[in-house]
Amino acid sequence: MNSTLPPIVEAKDLTVDFAAGRGMIRAVCGVDLSLKPGETLALLGESGSGKSVTLRALMRLHPKSAKIGGGIRVDGEDVLALSPSALRAYRGKTVSMIFQDPGLAFDPVYRIGDQIAETVMRHEGVSRAEGRRRGLELFERVRIPSPERRLDNFPHEMSGGMRQRAMIALALACRPKVLLADEPTTALDATVQIQVLLLLRELQREFGLAIVFVTHDIGVAVEIADRIAVMYAGRIVEGGSVRDVIGNPAHPYTRGLLASRAHGTLGKDERLKAIPGSPPDLAAPPPGCAFGPRCESFIDRCAADIPGNLVIGEGHAARCFRAGGANEMAPQLS
Amino acid sequence: MTAIDAGAIVTVTPVKSEGYWTSVGRRLVRDPVAMIALAVILVIVLAAILAPYIAPADPFRGSMVRRLRPIGTPGYPLGTDELGRDLLSRLIYGGRLSLFMGVTPVILAFVVGSSIGIFAAYVGGWINTVVMRVIDVFFAFPSVLLAIALSGALGAGILNSIVSLTVVFVPQIARIAESVTTQTRNRDFVEAARISGASMLTIVRVHVLGNVLGPIFVYATSLISVSMILSSGLSFLGLGVKPPEPEWGLMLNTLRTAIYNQPLVAALPGAMIFITSISFNLFSDGLRGAMEVRQ
Amino acid sequence: MSDVANDPRDRGGAGTPLLDVRGLVKHFGGKGGLFGKPSGVVRAVDGVDFSVAKGETLGIVGESGCGKSTTARLVMQIIKPDAGDILFDGEKVGSAALDLKAFRRQVQMVFQDSYASLNPRLTVEDTVAFGPRIHGASASASIAKAHDLLHRVGLEPRRFAGRYPHEISGGQRQRVNIARALSLDPRLLILDEAVSALDKSVEAQVLNLLLDLKRDFGLTYMFITHDLNVVRFMSDRIMVMYLGKVAEVGPSEPIFEKPGHPYTAALLSSMPSMDPDNLTEEAPLTGDPPNPIDPPSGCRFHPRCRMASALCSHAEPDLAEASPQHLAACHLVDPQSGHPRLAAA
Numbered sequence: 001m002n003s004t005l006p007p008i009v010e011a012k013d014l015t016v017d018f019a020a021g022r023g024m025i026r027a028v029c030g031v032d033l034s035l036k037p038g039e040t041l042a043l044l045g046e047s048g049s050g051k052s053v054t055l056r057a058l059m060r061l062h063p064k065s066a067k068i069g070g071g072i073r074v075d076g077e078d079v080l081a082l083s084p085s086a087l088r089a090y091r092g093k094t095v096s097m098i099f100q101d102p103g104l105a106f107d108p109v110y111r112i113g114d115q116i117a118e119t120v121m122r123h124e125g126v127s128r129a130e131g132r133r134r135g136l137e138l139f140e141r142v143r144i145p146s147p148e149r150r151l152d153n154f155p156h157e158m159s160g161g162m163r164q165r166a167m168i169a170l171a172l173a174c175r176p177k178v179l180l181a182d183e184p185t186t187a188l189d190a191t192v193q194i195q196v197l198l199l200l201r202e203l204q205r206e207f208g209l210a211i212v213f214v215t216h217d218i219g220v221a222v223e224i225a226d227r228i229a230v231m232y233a234g235r236i237v238e239g240g241s242v243r244d245v246i247g248n249p250a251h252p253y254t255r256g257l258l259a260s261r262a263h264g265t266l267g268k269d270e271r272l273k274a275i276p277g278s279p280p281d282l283a284a285p286p287p288g289c290a291f292g293p294r295c296e297s298f299i300d301r302c303a304a305d306i307p308g309n310l311v312i313g314e315g316h317a318a319r320c321f322r323a324g325g326a327n328e329m330a331p332q333l334s
Numbered sequence: 335m336t337a338i339d340a341g342a343i344v345t346v347t348p349v350k351s352e353g354y355w356t357s358v359g360r361r362l363v364r365d366p367v368a369m370i371a372l373a374v375i376l377v378i379v380l381a382a383i384l385a386p387y388i389a390p391a392d393p394f395r396g397s398m399v400r401r402l403r404p405i406g407t408p409g410y411p412l413g414t415d416e417l418g419r420d421l422l423s424r425l426i427y428g429g430r431l432s433l434f435m436g437v438t439p440v441i442l443a444f445v446v447g448s449s450i451g452i453f454a455a456y457v458g459g460w461i462n463t464v465v466m467r468v469i470d471v472f473f474a475f476p477s478v479l480l481a482i483a484l485s486g487a488l489g490a491g492i493l494n495s496i497v498s499l500t501v502v503f504v505p506q507i508a509r510i511a512e513s514v515t516t517q518t519r520n521r522d523f524v525e526a527a528r529i530s531g532a533s534m535l536t537i538v539r540v541h542v543l544g545n546v547l548g549p550i551f552v553y554a555t556s557l558i559s560v561s562m563i564l565s566s567g568l569s570f571l572g573l574g575v576k577p578p579e580p581e582w583g584l585m586l587n588t589l590r591t592a593i594y595n596q597p598l599v600a601a602l603p604g605a606m607i608f609i610t611s612i613s614f615n616l617f618s619d620g621l622r623g624a625m626e627v628r629q
Numbered sequence: 630m631s632d633v634a635n636d637p638r639d640r641g642g643a644g645t646p647l648l649d650v651r652g653l654v655k656h657f658g659g660k661g662g663l664f665g666k667p668s669g670v671v672r673a674v675d676g677v678d679f680s681v682a683k684g685e686t687l688g689i690v691g692e693s694g695c696g697k698s699t700t701a702r703l704v705m706q707i708i709k710p711d712a713g714d715i716l717f718d719g720e721k722v723g724s725a726a727l728d729l730k731a732f733r734r735q736v737q738m739v740f741q742d743s744y745a746s747l748n749p750r751l752t753v754e755d756t757v758a759f760g761p762r763i764h765g766a767s768a769s770a771s772i773a774k775a776h777d778l779l780h781r782v783g784l785e786p787r788r789f790a791g792r793y794p795h796e797i798s799g800g801q802r803q804r805v806n807i808a809r810a811l812s813l814d815p816r817l818l819i820l821d822e823a824v825s826a827l828d829k830s831v832e833a834q835v836l837n838l839l840l841d842l843k844r845d846f847g848l849t850y851m852f853i854t855h856d857l858n859v860v861r862f863m864s865d866r867i868m869v870m871y872l873g874k875v876a877e878v879g880p881s882e883p884i885f886e887k888p889g890h891p892y893t894a895a896l897l898s899s900m901p902s903m904d905p906d907n908l909t910e911e912a913p914l915t916g917d918p919p920n921p922i923d924p925p926s927g928c929r930f931h932p933r934c935r936m937a938s939a940l941c942s943h944a945e946p947d948l949a950e951a952s953p954q955h956l957a958a959c960h961l962v963d964p965q966s967g968h969p970r971l972a973a974a
Contacts, residue, residue, distance in 0.1 A: 046828035047799075145916075159917040160693075189692040190855065190899040195912040197901070216829060219901030223908055242905040260833035262862035263903075271840060272862070274833035278798045354750055354793070522746035523756075526806075529705055530760040530813055531733045540759065544750035 008075050008210050009035040009058065009178055015069035016053050016062065025282045027053045029234035030070070033212075037177065040204060040211040042221035042242075045231035048279050051214045054231070055180050058212065059095055060087060075177055093123050096171040100183040102163040105170055106155040112166050113139075113151025116173050123174045138169035142199060161192035165199070172203065179204075181213040185220060197223050218257060222246060227315070230254050233280050233290035240316030250310075250318035252295045289320070297322050361624040368620020371613040378610055382429035391420035393427040393580045402596045413599040415585065416592055417578075421599060425606055428580040431492070432607070435574065435581070436562035438496050443503035444554045450504070451511025452546060456519055456538055466512060472505035481564050485573040495574040499564055503557055510553045514546045548625055555618035559611030566607050582607050636847055638735070638816065639683075641719030646680035647817055647849045648704065648736075653677040653713035655696075655703055669922035673699040675873035677713075681817070686843070686850040688864030688881065690857060690896065692918035695870040697853050701821045704851070705738050717817075734764065737810035741822035743802035747794040753779065753805050754790035760812040778808040781845070782838060800831035804838065811846065819851045824859065836863065857900055861885055869893045872921050872929040875948065879955030889957030892930045928960070936961060938969050 016028040028050040035041050043051040057068050060079060072079040075094050082090055099105060106115060116138065117131030126134075132151070139147030142165040155163060164184060171179060181200070185193040201224060204211055213224050221228050222242055229239040230251065238251040249255045256275040277294040280286055286293050292302040301321055310323045362368055381388060390411075397418035405413045412422040454465040472480065484498030518524065519542065527537050566583025568574035575581040577588065585603040593600045657671040674696040681687045689697045703710045706722065706729060717735065720727035740746040747756055757775035762768065776786035782804040794802055803823065810818055820839070824832045836859065843850060852863050860867060861881055868878040869890065877890040888894045895913040902909050914933050919925070925932050931941035940960055948956040949963040960966035 046830060159920075161917040189918060190857070190901075191692060191895060191912075191914045192917055194899045194901065194909055195915065198909065198912055217901065218829075219903055222903055222905055223901045246903065246905060257829060260830055262833070262836065262856075262858045271837050272833040274837055275830040276834070278800055278831060279828065522740045522742055523748045525707055526738070526740070526746050526809065527748075527759065529707060529733055529736075529738055530763065530809075531730050532759070532763045536763055540751075541748050545748070 005036050007034045008037045009033060009212065010073045011054075011058065011070065012072075013070040014054065014057060014072065015067075016050070016057050017067045017069070019065045020283060023283070024067075026285075027234055027282060028057065031231075031234075031236055033229070033236075035178075035210045035212065037210050038204065038208045039227070040201075040213060040225045042225035042228045043212060043214045043231055044216070044218060044221050044228055045214075046216055046279055048233070048282060049231040050234040051216075051231045052182055055097075055182055055212060055214050058178075058180060059091060059097055061097075089123070092119060092176065093174045094176055095178040095180060096174070096176040097180040097182065098164075098167050098171050098184045100186050102155065102160075102167040105167045106163075108155055111152050111154060112158075112170075113153075116151075116170050119170060119173045134173060135169070138172060139166070141172075141203070142166070142169045144169070161188060161195065164188065164192075164196055168196075168199065168203070172207065175207065176209070178210045178212070181211060183214055183216070186215070186217070193220070194223070200224060218246070218261070230257075233282065233285060235290065235319060237291065237320070238318040240313070244313060244316040248313075248316075250312045250316070250323040251291075251320045252297045252322075253291050254318075256294075256296075358621075358624045362620055365620045365624065368617050368624075371616035371620065374609065374613040375617060378429055378606075378613075379433060381426050382433055385423075385426045385430060389420075389423035389426045391423045393419060393423040394578055395419065402592050402599065404596055405598055412602060413596060415589055415599070421602060424580040424585060425582070425602060428582045428585060428603065428606070429610075431575055431579060431581040432562065432566060432583065432610070435492065435495060435499075435565040435569075436558055436610075439499035439503055439565070440554050440557050440561050442496070442500040443507050443557070444550065446500070447504040447507025448511045448547070448550050451508040451513075451550075452515045452538065452542065454508070455512045455515035456534065456542065458516075458519075462512070466509070469505040469508050469512075472502075473509075477502045477506075477560070478564065478567065481568060482571065482573065485568050490573050490576065492575055495565055495568045498568075499561055502564070503561065506557065507550060507554060511546065511550050514549045515542060518542055518545045552618060552622045552625060555621060556615060558614040558618070562607060562611045562614070636816065639718065643683060645683075645719045646716075647683045647718055648681040648851070649716040649719075650677060650679050650700075650704065651714045651716070653700065653703055653715070654711045655699055655708065656711055672873045672921050672924055674703060674710075675921075675924075677870075677873070677875055679868055679875065679878060681849055681851060684847065684849055685865040686852055686863055688860035688867040689851065689853045689870060690855065690860050690867065691870035691876075692855070692896075694872070694918050694921050696873040696921070697870050698821055700870070701738065701819050701851065701853055705736065705819060706732070734813050735815050736817045736819065737813060737815040738819040738821060739803070739806050739810050739823040741825055743799050743806055743826065744794060746806050747802060749794055751793075752790065753784070753792050753794070753797070754786070756794075756805060757808045757812050760809065764813065774812060775808070778811055779805075781811075781842070782808045783834075784808070798831075800827055800835060803827060803835055807835075807838070807842070811842065814846075815848070817849045817851065819853070821853045822855070823852075825854060825856065832859075839863070857885075857897060869896065872919065872924045874929060875956075875958060876930065877951075877955075877957040877959075878948070879951070879957075883952050883955045887952070889951030889955060889962045890930075890959045891934050891936050891961070893957070895933075928958070936968075936970060940966065940968055 011031060011033040014028055014031040015026060017024045017026050031054055043054060045051040056062055058072060058074065062068065068080060077090065106112060113132055113135045116135035117128055120126060120131040120134050121128060135151055136147055139150060144150050144162060144165050158166060185196050188196065197220065200211065203209065215221050225242055227239065227241050228245040229236045230245065230253065232253050238245060238254045245254060249258055259273040260275055262272060275294055280290050288303040288305055289307050292298055295302065299321065307319045307321045309317045309319055311317045312323055400414050401416055401418040403410050403414045407413055410420050412425065415421055415424065450465060454462045481498050481502045484501055485495055488494035488498060524537060524541050527541050565574060569581050569583035570587040575584050577584060582603040589600040589603065653674055654676055655674040657673055658669065677700060689700065691697050702708050704715060715722045717727060717732055722732045723729060754772055754775045757778055758771035761771040761774050766774065776790060779786045779789060784801060784804050789797065824835050827835060842848060852860065854860050864881045866879060867881045867884050869876045869892065871892050877884060877888065877893045884893060885897065888897060898913040916933065927943045928941040928946050931937040934941065946958045946960045946963065946966065948958045951957045951962040960968040961970060964971060
């Protein structure tokens with residue numbers, strides 16, 4: 001897909017450190033990302049894996065106490081070097097974001113239509129009428145029923161799924177090139193989640209958006225993404241096309257996640273193949289590979305060195321010493 | 335922090351975590367502002383307790399010839415008042431009554447107000463509504479006005495001043511107690527205790543008190559400064575302590591005639607009220623901060 | 630290993646369901662709001678019947694607002710039903726034979742939010758020992774029981790007994806909640822989205838634990854979740870709820886393989902595909918789940934249903950047999966209903 005185009009989002013050796021108690025916690029640790037226009041990358045991980053922190057770093061949405069290292073280039077601009085005014089223009093115009101909780105995007109005391117119009121006016125210097133016209137167009141586009149009337153709603157007057165659609169409309173108001181999505185469907189019922197995923201897929205095709213989609217749900221990642229990056233303890237442990245990562249997982253963590261899923265073909269009284277233990281404490285990570293203590297393929301070297309990125313196939317790589325020869329251990333997918 | 339019956343639990347647990355209050359204490363110690371405020375409070379309290387041993391002179395013995403001496407007069411480091419009494423000694427002794435009259439109403443109101451608020455919130459329903467509406471009536475009056483009106487009605491005197499200030503603070507504490515208890519009683523762990531068949535008293539004792547007394551206590555400490563100022567104000571108006579007892583509010587009143595002769599001396603009791611109340615306030619802020627991190 | 634059939638507390642015998650719920654109704658509000666302004670009645674649970682056999686797991690699924698959590702709280706007697714009876718092992722709850730306190734010893738619940746359901750001021754062992762203590766066990770016996778249960782749920786008492794809730798992970802906290810629920814030796818455990826907030830790698834551990842505990846303690850489960858994969862794995866029978874009513878109930882295999890209610894079919898096809906070559910192309914349902922205030926007339930699902938006919942908008946379907954022991958409230962499973970699609974088929 002668009003293999004000749006240069007990447008629109010590129011992060012090199014991204015690190016994010018937070019001040020915590022006595023010291024610093026490294027929440028993101030050497031993440032490389034590259035995304036082309038019209039492409040969707042899913043960042044898949046559990047709580048504390050650094051997936052949301054990575055996403056926020058792309059928009060520089062961190063408290064001042066956080067330190068971002070490495071490099072981020074989006075649409076040719078060095079994001080970490082942007083001046084405050086350039087950053088304001090960057091947010092919303094080049095990159096915009098949708099959240100799990102639409103409450104973060106909307107001000108509860110203003111009408112939704114006015115908030116969208118306001119955003120368009122601020123970024124593009126157009127009239128209020130033009131801003132509202134754009135709002136109506138977007139509401140129709142995200143398929144909110146009776147859009148004209150809904151523009152005059154306050155956020156609390158909408159149901160959960162509709163608020164999520166309105167937030168997508170707001171995010172797309174200034175025709176951004178990159179959409180960052182932070183678990184936007186996690187709080188929704190499955191019946192509504194699939195509607196929002198299909199809508200995002202459709203909008204992406206139409207606007208040629210690049211989407212970075214953070215989720216903890218493999219199924220959601222498969223539905224929305226072209227490529228998946230699996231994160232664990234601040235690192236991308238495996239990255240590749242959806243087909244490669246799901247069909248031929250190389251990292252023991254990815255294999256564990258797939259195998260531990262409850263699914264239809266399990267027999268009665270069968271047990272799930274759970275990954276033992278729990279995710280590491282980022283304040284005191286284990287030496288070597290952070291997944292080592294939970295890994296069934298653990299070898300002594302895993303506790304000594306941090307594994308590098310081992311290329312397994314075209315565009316498919318994993319941070320595991322045993323990734324190359326481990327393919328035959330992959331579970332059969334139903 | 336008693337669990338079910340902490341004394342009876344004999345099993346030794348090898349990994350004993352630090353309790354909630356230990357961790358609050360640890361964070362509080364790291365807060366320099368709160369620690370300085372605490373030090374100031376301790377100095378004032380100690381001075382008041384040890385007044386007979388550290389006061390340089392008798393706070394009641396005046397001298398008609400040495401009235402209104404300035405600060406730094408030999409033998410009278412902080413000067414003398416309008417009756418020639420040593421001001422330093424009177425300030426040290428004055429701390430006894432001022433602190434007592436400032437802190438006692440808050441303690442009494444803490445006990446009474448918490449009981450009312452926790453009871454109303456836990457029982458809930460129309461009883462809660464009635465209790466809280468009655469409490470709201472008190473909020474219609476500014477606390478200064480209410481204190482003066484009550485003191486005026488009861489008559490001057492230390493006891494009456496304490497009673498009227500207690501009445502002023504009970505509704506405020508009851509309202510806070512009601513709101514934190516309402517929050518707590520709706521948490522899942524209270525529900526879990528209820529479905530395990532615990533009686534209301536047990537639930538309140540084990541699950542509610544431990545979670546609500548802390549926030550109420552913090553709020554109460556912030557009232558000490560208000561209480562100090564109000565009780566001094568009552569004395570200043572002649573509704574609290576009677577002369578010749580040393581008390582900062584009363585001293586401020588009697589020295590006000592000297593404001594043009596010895597402004598610095600006349601301001602000293604006021605400075606003491608200010609320093610003490612702001613110290614209580616800063617300490618209370620620090621305590622709140624230390625308690626907010628994690629539940 | 631205890632056996633459900635040989636439980637000394639058994640009264641009704643193996644044929645009597647452990648839990649039998651009949652005509653359960655709960656409406657919220659509607660008495661006229663502030664200043665007498667009439668507010669809508671939320672028909673949270675509107676005539677629900679079901680039973681849970683001894684030793685089985687009944688899974689309850691549905692969208693938000695379908696009444697599944699309210700049903701759990703009604704069974705638990707945390708809220709009072711407006712109508713309906715709850716029979717436990719053949720005895721009516723609240724009757725002379727089975728008072729509330731005796732009932733509560735036998736039914737316990739695990740909540741979704743592992744943190745909110747633990748008292749932050751109590752250590753893990755004090756939380757687990759609380760139940761036995763208030764039911765008259767000595768302090769040392771309660772603590773011994775707590776340590777035994779912590780061990781059974783996979784938390785080594787030597788390491789965890791003295792910890793506070795904020796010092797342990799979400800999965801460990803949920804294990805404490807399970808130990809607490811087991812501390813009164815219940816026969817029925819209600820799990821209300823008990824694994825929904827956990828990370829996926831931890832969720833599998835807790836599900837395995839629940840299977841082990843069910844076998845070891847001879848438990849019966851009511852398992853409430855929105856995750857259909859999980860409910861299929863855990864449940865013997867499944868009840869699908871929609872707007873306060875039972876849409877479909879029956880053994881889990883037929884429900885997943887050949888759902889009788891169009892709503893169940895829509896729920897199943899809303900699950901994300903795990904196959905990159907076979908992605909979902911069309912959302913099975915449009916719009917959000919409707920509000921249980923003023924539910925639609927007739928079949929409550931008809932405004933969202935692709936199979937709906939004029940009949941569905943005025944006649945409410947009763948539960949009818951779709952396959953043996955498998956009931957669905959849809960005119961299409963009742964050959965006598967007169968639904969036009971039946972004639973066409």
